[in-house]
Amino acid sequence: CTDDLNITPKDDQTTLSEELFTSEAAYKQVLAGIYANLALTGTDGAGSSNLKNIDAGTSQFGRVLLYVQSLSADEMIWSYENDPGTREIQRNIWTAQNPLLLGMFSRAHLSVALANNFLRETTDAKLDARNVSAATRSQITTYRAEARLMRAMAYYYMMDIFGKANFATEEDAINSIPAVYDRAQLFTFIENELKDIDADLVAPRQNEYGRADKAVAYMILAKMYLNAQVYIATDRYADCITYCDKITDGGYSLATNYLHNFMADNNTNSATNEIIFPIVSDGSTTQNYGPTTVMINGEVGSLEENGTALGVSEAGWGGALRIRKQLANLFGSAFANDTRNTIISANRPIEITDISDKDTGYVITKYSNAKSTGGFGIDQTFVDTDFPLFRLADVYLMYAEAHLRGGGGTQTKALGYVNALRTRANNTNTISSAGLTLDFILDERARELHWEAHRRQDLIRYNKFTGGNYNWTWKGNGSNGISLPTYFNLYPIPTASMAANPNLTQNTGY
Template identity: 70%
Template sequence: MKKIFKIDRIATLFLVIVIAMSSCTKDLDVTTKDDQDLIGEDFFKDETSYKRLLAGVYANLSLTGVDGPESSNIEGLDAGTSQFGRVLLYLQTLSADQMIWSYENDPGTREIQRNIWNADDPVVLGMFGRTHVTIAFANNFLRETTDAKLDERDVSTATRAEIKTFRAEARLLRAMSYYYMMDLFGKANFATEEDPINAIPQAYDRAQLFDFVETELKAIDADLADPLANEHGRASKGVAWMILAKIYLNAEVYIGQPKYTECLDYSKKLIAGGYSLATDYKHNFMADNDVNTAKNEIIFPLISDGTFTKNYGPTTVMINGSVGSIEANGTALGVGAGGWGGALRLRKQFVALFDGGIYNNDRRNGIISGTRSREITDISDKDQGYILEKYSNATSTGSFGADQTFVDTDFPLFRLADVYLMYAEAHLRGGAGGSNTDMESYINSLRSRANNPQNNLTATDITLDFIIDERARELHWEAHRRQDLIRFGRFTGGNYNWVWKGNGSNGISLPAHLKLYPIPSASLASNPNLTQNIGY
């Protein structure tokens, strides 16, 4: 069992928050009911309730509802199109050049992977809604932990000291949510705990969201736990630093200003923060990645537990989906032998990144070709295209997760390997404070860990073209690819095409407005302050 807040209580706490918050049934504009009527002061008589309430904010990153993995607390969306990690994976990875989903009758997937989405796509709606739920939950926690409320309840000095850290974590989760809204949608409904509960929220654009995320994460730094000093699954200073490094790396996309020096500054803080690479690349993606050598590489995970937090999240999807229709390789992955019968396959452009003898024994190369064709001319033909074994419900000690469908494997949302690659890219893009020597060391350490014989690269070898490909080799299926391709100018336009890009079997040019997803129609209808993104 994973050790985070007594994870068996998370579903219970999620229920507490869900009954205190309700999402409008038509528009996904998350609003709260009267917290005193629904939670009640009795809940806070036990001072451990504050930690339990915080656990519920975290739970929204893993759970979708309170009645098991099929339930959703967002009306109109099922668990598969509203689980945070899953919809993030779809919008960042399925939309790009690495992954194909076989079952295009699943709501929204056809449109995402063919880049033909619209404002009514349920996956887009799911991301917009689920992320705003986290914001609403965080705001609710902050309203319940003001000095005035703690005074009224005569909360002890010791608990108040803990609550100071809890509040910083809630603010971090809210800032992280606004970061993803900035990246994916370019705008968001904006509200904090200071806003009246039922007020129509403001609409913040990218520049406003950037300023808020940057300012907020810096403001809470002193109140967060040091890197690696918090319980598994809880945020620390390292998570705040990671998000700051991310927004600075992408600042030219977000606000039209380069901030590569700032990206280097926070990358260096992370590298000096005590994190270390897992001894084995595959440890990052196994069922015991909370306790094996990946525990010091993964900066922030999305929790998955086959006993207590069963959900259709990204690792459950990818492990069951990695079972080939021909291979029936599920037993080795720790799920049913047939898994989901060939749900996931690889686009050939990703496969080509591992061509060449130096990648034959690369630990990151989980591609299985067998008798398969590399080409996918018919998405519904599950026998076409190579498959990938990256994530596993097996442990590093030879056992398996507790359940053969709902896996124990946490999703590594942020990890140190990404920091090494960000350092290199920011240095190459002109950020001040980096060095060729350190860049070479970080890149070669990834190559050495992967058992790649080309682990003596020099600064001459490490170009931006190398970095975008190496990011794919190291970080594939980790919900980064769309963001990376946009930053490198390769997502829209036609200078880089992949199979089924733009709904063309060989790929076609995408219009520039697809760098952002549309604001869901239902959300526009509920908030007159929101406007649709250009092109939709």
């Protein structure tokens, strides 16, 4: 009986694709799988991973994004440099073998693969063959637009971080060797794609929490346009203004309290008016070692042991995260009562001369697993706090910057936005039109958006990431910072990824 060789899975968590879609509920669950790739690393707990050659927890999308965008710049220090890859990222001495870069490249491309898979499974031909009901089909139209949005978002990050990507769509077969798109090709593709799906996406703030709407597409477009000089050497500031306006027209408003955005209940408190797209986290149902879990456990001070107030264990991760001097210095005396200033400096030197000495350097308490209404998240390690990937404050500051860079709009509006953020932060030092400069915007972005995975992109746009215009602590592996070669504006293509796709070439300099 050689037929016994043809087996089928027996585990109740595993289903063959031909059986799966006999239930129409499956389409939404498979869509949820695409979103889940931003929060989870695998299907079997926070320690599981569907990626290999990188620690499961450190392959979480938001976590690697945070490392690539914030840890690499002037905002953050990770104390445990024996965690592979962290030393090279935060000292800007990375190579193509860096596991965190592999995590970034592979995790984002997994979003592409999952989105493509969803698109393949929801073609008209397949839906016809499965006799899918009209009601479900109309939902699937939205789902497909969301899948394409998630794919475009993945390509946006690849364009920004690596300057190229494996370009695969639903037309490319499993295990095929994809073409490689450079920045210009990606820019065009993402731009067209996001405009193309606009009609099928749900209006801003009208989708279920956790799912993307039109504003997410606008946000990506706004960010592309703001950085278009970097990506394609073209001025698109006017387009940036246009898309910032489209977002603000969507009915968003600032959270009543700045810190609501970073609390355990930011999925229900006033931050829901401000957060445009979160990466969901939950101490029970969506456990992950993502950016909020890492930052809240990590920001607990080694001396302070202030974890209890933050809703995690008393010692947290023993002082894993601190801030560099440059971020601390942005909060001078004028910011003593600014709610964005969560710095703890008592008994701590500002300088970090020895990275592993967790008692040096300031710590902050920006993120927390406490609720705005009192009480804490359900678990003491895995936090309930969602990561605000995109939020309105960023839009305000983008608008102001694009305006200053000649993109049009009005100064009144720009000033109003900037001061709205100050006022919200209980800071009475509002900005005058004279104070509204590009340098001010860069600093204000750090004060408002630090530890939100934006900093590297901002510094590159200001030509301060590489070169010697601006040296921060440990930049280029010097304790006071040294100049970086320009090619560090792009990360190297991970060795493993390059080996698997002969069409990929290494970025210049590496």
